[in-house]
Amino acid sequence: xxxxxxxxxxxxxxxxxxxDTGLKAAVFAGGCFWCTEAIFNELKGVKKVVSxxxxxxxxxxxxxxxTTGLTGHAECTQITYDPELVTFAELLEVFWMxxxxxxxxxxxADSGTQYRSAxxxxxxxxxxxxxxxxxxxxxEKIWSDPIVTEITKLEKFYPAExxxxxxxxxxxxxxxxxxxxxxxxxxxxxxxxxxxx
Numbered sequence: 001x002x003x004x005x006x007x008x009x010x011x012x013x014x015x016x017x018x019x020d021t022g023l024k025a026a027v028f029a030g031g032c033f034w035c036t037e038a039i040f041n042e043l044k045g046v047k048k049v050v051s052x053x054x055x056x057x058x059x060x061x062x063x064x065x066x067t068t069g070l071t072g073h074a075e076c077t078q079i080t081y082d083p084e085l086v087t088f089a090e091l092l093e094v095f096w097m098x099x100x101x102x103x104x105x106x107x108x109a110d111s112g113t114q115y116r117s118a119x120x121x122x123x124x125x126x127x128x129x130x131x132x133x134x135x136x137x138x139x140e141k142i143w144s145d146p147i148v149t150e151i152t153k154l155e156k157f158y159p160a161e162x163x164x165x166x167x168x169x170x171x172x173x174x175x176x177x178x179x180x181x182x183x184x185x186x187x188x189x190x191x192x193x194x195x196x197x
Contacts, residue, residue, distance in 0.1 A: 023047060024083050026091050027054060027120040027154050029074035030099035031107025035181050036077045038168035039098050039188050044197050045086025050078045051160045051167070054120055055152065063161055069112035076120065078157050088126055090195065092133050095119070098188050101137075102145035108180065117147075120154035127151065 030036045033051040040049045053061050056073030066073045079091060099107055101117045121127040130151045138147050159165075168181050189196060 022082065022084070023080050024088070025122065026079045026081065026088060026126065027076055027122070027157060028079065028091075028095045029055070029076035029116060029118040029120070029150075030095060030101075031075070031115045031117070032110055032176075032180075033075040033077050033160065033164065034167040034176070035099070035107075035184055037166070038181050038185055039094065040077060040079050040091075041166070041169070042185070042189065042196050043081075043086060043091075043094060043192070044195050045084075045090075046079055046081045046197075048080040050080075051164045052076060052078060053158045053160060054154060054156060055118060055150075059156075060158055063164065066114050067112075069114055071114075073114060073158075074116050074118050075114050075160075076118070076157070078159075086195070088129055089133070092119075092130060094188070094192060094195070096133065096137060096142075097191065098184065100143070101147045101149040102143045104148045116150060118150040118152065120152060120157075122154050127153070 028036060037049045037051050040046050053066050053073040054076050056066070056071040058065060058071040058073065061071045061073050065071050066075065081091065099117060103117075105111060105113050105116045107115050107117075119130045121130055134147055134149060134151065168177050168185075171177055172182070
């Protein structure tokens with residue numbers, strides 16, 4: 001459950017920089033937000049991960065509305081992190097390597113614009129770093145197909161309903177969690193073992 005004061009801060013602070021605390025935030029969409037949240041919750045330097053919606057035209061969308069694919073929103077996660085412990089570049093590395101950035105509006109069996117791959121930058125530095133990473137990975141041909149990840153400015157982040165928060169942690173035996181998230185999380189932990197909490 002998201003404390004009301006944090007929910008208010010998330011919805012009001014569009015540049016997502018927590019100046020008073022020294023913390024910063026990144027907003028990524030990599031398919032189902034349950035997967036992305038579970039992964040980034042394990043990363044050293046990450047203080048909070050909130051599942052939510054962004055990139056659409058409807059104010060305060062509900063999960064039911066977003067799943068239609070008609071609101072324009074993507075399922076995403078807002079990752080609050082300590083830049084002294086983990087850099088935006090390191091967050092990008094985890095983002096790129098834990099989903100398929102070459103499938104347009106699809107991650108596995110999940111399809112629709114709400115499951116698109118996207119980086120919603122909060123400042124010019126994040127924008128330039130994301131563009132540079134994308135160009136580098138395309139040049140190195142890490143994947144056989146070109147990267148289709150959208151890189152766009154964050155306009156408004158809407159936290160998802162409470163039952164979506166810490167979904168994997170609260171529902172580890174649910175079918176989707178066991179079949180999709182657990183194997184993905186185990187693979188992530190092997191690859192990024194030195195970056196875990």
